[in-house]
Amino acid sequence: MHREEAPSREQGPVVVLLGSPGVGKGTQGVRLGRELGWAHLSTGDLLREARSAGAPLGKAAQEYMDVGRLVPDELMVALLSEKLAAMPEEQGVILDGFPRTEAQASALDDALDKAGRRVGRVVLLDAPEPVLVKRISGRRLSPSGRVYNVHYDPPHRDGICDDTGEPLLHRSDDRPDAVRTRLAVYRETTAPLVGRYEQRGLLVHVDGQGAIDEVHGALLAAVKA
Ligand code: AMP
Numbered sequence: 001m002h003r004e005e006a007p008s009r010e011q012g013p014v015v016v017l018l019g020s021p022g023v024g025k026g027t028q029g030v031r032l033g034r035e036l037g038w039a040h041l042s043t044g045d046l047l048r049e050a051r052s053a054g055a056p057l058g059k060a061a062q063e064y065m066d067v068g069r070l071v072p073d074e075l076m077v078a079l080l081s082e083k084l085a086a087m088p089e090e091q092g093v094i095l096d097g098f099p100r101t102e103a104q105a106s107a108l109d110d111a112l113d114k115a116g117r118r119v120g121r122v123v124l125l126d127a128p129e130p131v132l133v134k135r136i137s138g139r140r141l142s143p144s145g146r147v148y149n150v151h152y153d154p155p156h157r158d159g160i161c162d163d164t165g166e167p168l169l170h171r172s173d174d175r176p177d178a179v180r181t182r183l184a185v186y187r188e189t190t191a192p193l194v195g196r197y198e199q200r201g202l203l204v205h206v207d208g209q210g211a212i213d214e215v216h217g218a219l220l221a222a223v224k225a
Contacts, residue, residue, distance in 0.1 A: 019125035022118035022136035029096035038092030067182035125208035140168035
């Protein structure tokens, strides 16, 4: 006799994208999420949305973001826990820009643990610092979401989006002083997380220097392996 199986509610994978500012976590995270049907959770994007909406979180984060410093753990952990809790457990998740400190990494473990989940893989996207500086300082954003780079992928008309004709934006934290601070904060506070995940056997390195398609292929293989 045919017996109906109850649908299994498998826990969705949780992948952390680790890497310096400018290495391409955002670009790659969005694409990976689309391809795998997983949520792409970027804490930087969430903070920028909160700022545009004039939300209290955005106001609290602004002074840190503008100079390239980290927003306090307390605020970030609350933000991420809320987003994770609102997601079905079977939803795969790509975390981009979180965790950035030891305290955030521990809070992530706790939040996932409550849902019977855990980090399944951590991908470290790597590129030398001069490449990162050129990428970040050349970055210009269209309100449409398209990202240009004045060195590698410029618009046809200086400062204007090819698709929408709108003026391109230069993120305040993509300016030289803030970039230097962001890279230093990454080196001192976030890079030590590599050891934590390496010890747990979760870390995979992916070279972030290739063309977007190449990096995407390597990332996909790393996540699926
Ligand atoms: P991103 O777009 O990931 O480069 O983030 C932009 C800025 O948002 C960072 O420079 C920080 O000021 C803030 N931010 C994003 N994620 C975090 C986080 N997990 N912890 C603290 N600050 C964060």
